[in-house]
Amino acid sequence: MDRLRNRILAELENIDEIFGELPPHIKLPYISTLELAGVAALIHNFYNGIENIIKQILILKNILIPDGKSWHKELIDITVNENIISEDCKINISQYLAFRHFFSHSYALDLYSEKMEPLVGNFQEVYSLFKKEISKFL
Numbered sequence: 001m002d003r004l005r006n007r008i009l010a011e012l013e014n015i016d017e018i019f020g021e022l023p024p025h026i027k028l029p030y031i032s033t034l035e036l037a038g039v040a041a042l043i044h045n046f047y048n049g050i051e052n053i054i055k056q057i058l059i060l061k062n063i064l065i066p067d068g069k070s071w072h073k074e075l076i077d078i079t080v081n082e083n084i085i086s087e088d089c090k091i092n093i094s095q096y097l098a099f100r101h102f103f104s105h106s107y108a109l110d111l112y113s114e115k116m117e118p119l120v121g122n123f124q125e126v127y128s129l130f131k132k133e134i135s136k137f138l
Helices: 002-021 025-030 033-060 071-081 087-104 113-137
Strands: none
Touching: 002 033, 002 113, 025 113, 033 071, 033 087, 033 113, 071 087, 087 113
């Protein structure tokens, strides 16, 4: 259990650093395409951190990690079904899952600040809810 706790704490520290690097969402329309791509990478990293935490918890509980085409969505569904996170938390982090998919399969020139503003603006709230719900495993 200590090993899981340390892994989760390390992921949370990484996410905390991401939060510290994100510009305020109101500044997104004024940054360059290159800077916007950097913000997109940080949002992508945030979601990857969430998935890493979830996978560690599922492994501890001896629950099979899904694979296949839609494994990211299935991972979140399993997490709700196992009462690790709430439906409300799932809805909130699903926005970041959708962005993760978009970011992984698009070009930086397809990024628009107005579509990323809500993700950056809601980051702290979504992250706080997620941390609160997984804290029972720490």
